[in-house]
Amino acid sequence: MRLSIVLPVYNEEENLPLLAAELQEVVAGLVPPWQVECVFVDDGSTDRSRERMLEIRDRYPSLGVRVVALDRNWGLTAAMDAGFRAARGEVVVTLDTDLQNDPRDIPRLLEHLDRADVVVGVRARRRDPFVKRVSSRIANAVRNRVTHDDIVDTGCSLKVYRSEYLARLKLFNGLHRFLPTLLKMEGARVVQVPVNHRPRRYGEAKYHLWNRLVGPLMDLFAVRWMQKRHLGYRWEEIR
Numbered sequence: 001m002r003l004s005i006v007l008p009v010y011n012e013e014e015n016l017p018l019l020a021a022e023l024q025e026v027v028a029g030l031v032p033p034w035q036v037e038c039v040f041v042d043d044g045s046t047d048r049s050r051e052r053m054l055e056i057r058d059r060y061p062s063l064g065v066r067v068v069a070l071d072r073n074w075g076l077t078a079a080m081d082a083g084f085r086a087a088r089g090e091v092v093v094t095l096d097t098d099l100q101n102d103p104r105d106i107p108r109l110l111e112h113l114d115r116a117d118v119v120v121g122v123r124a125r126r127r128d129p130f131v132k133r134v135s136s137r138i139a140n141a142v143r144n145r146v147t148h149d150d151i152v153d154t155g156c157s158l159k160v161y162r163s164e165y166l167a168r169l170k171l172f173n174g175l176h177r178f179l180p181t182l183l184k185m186e187g188a189r190v191v192q193v194p195v196n197h198r199p200r201r202y203g204e205a206k207y208h209l210w211n212r213l214v215g216p217l218m219d220l221f222a223v224r225w226m227q228k229r230h231l232g233y234r235w236e237e238i239r
Helices: 016-028 049-059 076-086 103-114 130-147 175-185 209-229
Strands: 002-009 035-042 065-069 091-094 118-123 159-162 190-195
Touching (some): 002 016, 002 076, 016 049, 016 103, 035 049, 049 065, 065 076, 076 091, 076 175, 091 103, 103 118, 103 190, 118 175, 130 209, 159 175, 175 190
Parallel strands (some): 002 035
Antiparallel strands (some): 091 159, 118 159
């Protein structure tokens, strides 16, 4: 089986070398072994992130590093979508590059593929400021109320997907927050698994109160509209 690890990057030059070393250790210990590629997506970084990605490609050949560069900063949805399109694996993992996701959780999530098509990480102990934790809790509650879903932590980037389901989606800006819900509409089995969460060591957070609550509200209405008008029929040819 081929495994693609998709890593969106925007100004994370200090975190990337540390993340690569952790990924190297995790990939070497995967049982059973996977054919692994790490798809770094440069979302218009203005620091030395791209230089660091190329260094990682040369230093860690076992990671199968590929570097995909967007023409400008498009945001997380576009970076993830580009990574999904570039990925060659039957299974795709998404992982933040700010070191707050723990790569050592990847094997535990992969173990659940025997009963799921999408495995969603749930940050058991958030290492974020109080305001960020509260705003996330409110946003998740509102999303689930409107979409009639039960996703505990939509903001955790650490997830595992069967690529056949990702191929069915057409993403629009902001909809990365609703990937489990959208994939359920396509028939995917979704399970949620507690994962580790770490404080940010370097760099700055890309999301704040304004862009975590106001923009996603409009996206929520769009997803609810899609749910109501989704064509979920089955068909067979009668002979």
